[in-house]
Amino acid sequence: MTTNVARISFFERWLDPIAEQMLGDQPSIELTRLSYADPEPDNWDNLKRAHGYQASTRGDMHAPWFADADLIGRCTNLLAIFSSGAGFDVIDVPACTKAGIAVCNQAGSNFEAVAEHTLGFVLALSKRIAVTDKGLRRSAPVDRYGHIGRDIQGKTIGLIGLGFVGTRVAELSRGLFGMTVLAYDPYLDATEVTRRGAQKVTFQELLDRSDFVSVHCPRNDETFGMIDATVLGAMKRSAYLISTARGGIVREDDLEAALARDLIAGAALDVFLKEPPPSDHPLLAFDNFIATPHIAGMTDEALREMAASAARQWIALFDGRVPKHLVNPEVWPRFSERFAKEFGMLPAALQTR
Incomplete structure (x- = not known):
């Protein structure tokens, strides 16, 4: 059974409200805000249904919501996990690749x-x-x-x-x-x-x-x-x-x-x-x-662009296109199979040099 709505979950807030505005304008995307203060079972129930997980920055992330092997193993519907900035050390990329989950960062945005x-x-x-x-x-x-x-x-x-x-x-x-x-x-x-x-x-x-x-x-x-x-x-x-x-x-x-x-x-x-x-x-x-407390990349302009970059990539991904900053391109064949099973269409082929 296929679905027409892509569900993306995130905790607390984006780096800038522009992301929620951009994604909120997409009728095929359902965006859910979670809170670290909410009961863990409720958050797990939501993430288990999600197709996408927008990971917080390391400084904002709370355990057990790091995108590690445990979370990946429990949230079997996840098709993609995005980092908030250029770094993606809060995401276990090998575990994602093994599970057929695409990982994207926001390289160059700040x-x-x-x-x-x-x-x-x-x-x-x-x-x-x-x-x-x-x-x-x-x-x-x-x-x-x-x-x-x-x-x-x-x-x-x-x-x-x-x-x-x-x-x-x-x-x-x-x-x-x-x-x-x-x-x-x-x-x-x-x-x-x-x-x-x-x-x-x-x-x-x-x-x-x-x-x-x-x-x-x-x-x-x-x-x-x-x-x-x-x-x-x-x-x-x-x-x-x-x-x-x-x-x-x-x-x-x-x-x-x-x-x-x-x-x-x-x-x-x-x-x-x-x-x-x-x-x-x-x-x-x-x-x-x-x-300085990890603020080099935190200017008004940079935070807005990082949030907008993530939104653009989420829109591209669930539109069946290859996102611009795919961290693990080797996952694309497996990801494409999982995506087609969920949404009834194959995404674009990955272009190689």
């Missing part, structure tokens, strides 16, 4: 916001804005000559990952400050790295040459914990570390040790393994460390 935040960190660190602001708020006078900053013009920035955000950081760094831009991205060849505005280098060369090391890669098995004591020890003592990527890529205990030993000049993190970080987090004790 790259401008994150890139600008990264440049904000570059400015704040090099001009010693954060440390002198902290000093002025204390009773002791600030020694201007003890806080002399550095110009950014002509310095070298090394980007770990050259996707949407990294490419925009490269463009801004070159255009605004005439910086040399290095990039380490093992998934791009030298021609593509050049096209995106950087010089392809080895990881070691990036660490050797960079005045700023900025992390823009996804968190996965390859990158989890990659910025460790060895990496920090290989950076120039005058260099700064920045991450607006995902918590866990930087080993926070190793960064603490590096700052304590003055192995690097300072650091700035928008992301932590535990979010938000506790007020007594050891890194927060360092004046040459800047922290």
Whole structure:
């Protein structure tokens, strides 16, 4: 028996009301808002009937509603799970693929916001804005000559990952400050790295040459914990570390040790393994460390575009089209069979290069 209505469930709210407006205009889509405060059996009953699940961001998500293997095993009608932003670490992608569930993220929807935040960190660190602001708020006078900053013009920035955000950081760094831009991205060849505005280098060369090391890669098995004591020890003592990527890529205990030993000049993190970080987090004790609570991608414009991106992809998916940011394209044959069984039509074929 087929159905004509696609049921999408989400918790609490979208990042911007535009998504509910867009999806509410679709007569073939039924949108259901759930609440973390509601009884679990009620939420499970709803999710078990749903065809789509819009996952919250990690900071907003409550257990047991992470899109993990348990949820996937219990909600056998699910055809797709979407993340709210570019990251999709709240979704067990292999489990989804095995179950025939399409996973989509909102890649590129907030790259401008994150890139600008990264440049904000570059400015704040090099001009010693954060440390002198902290000093002025204390009773002791600030020694201007003890806080002399550095110009950014002509310095070298090394980007770990050259996707949407990294490419925009490269463009801004070159255009605004005439910086040399290095990039380490093992998934791009030298021609593509050049096209995106950087010089392809080895990881070691990036660490050797960079005045700023900025992390823009996804968190996965390859990158989890990659910025460790060895990496920090290989950076120039005058260099700064920045991450607006995902918590866990930087080993926070190793960064603490590096700052304590003055192995690097300072650091700035928008992301932590535990979010938000506790007020007594050891890194927060360092004046040459800047922290923001995973807000790099959270501007009015970015939140609206992330919500609109998700809505456009949900509409495309249930219209039988391939969504723009399909994370697991290998699922498409199995997904198509399940979709056809539920809605009585085969979705479009996946185009391969």
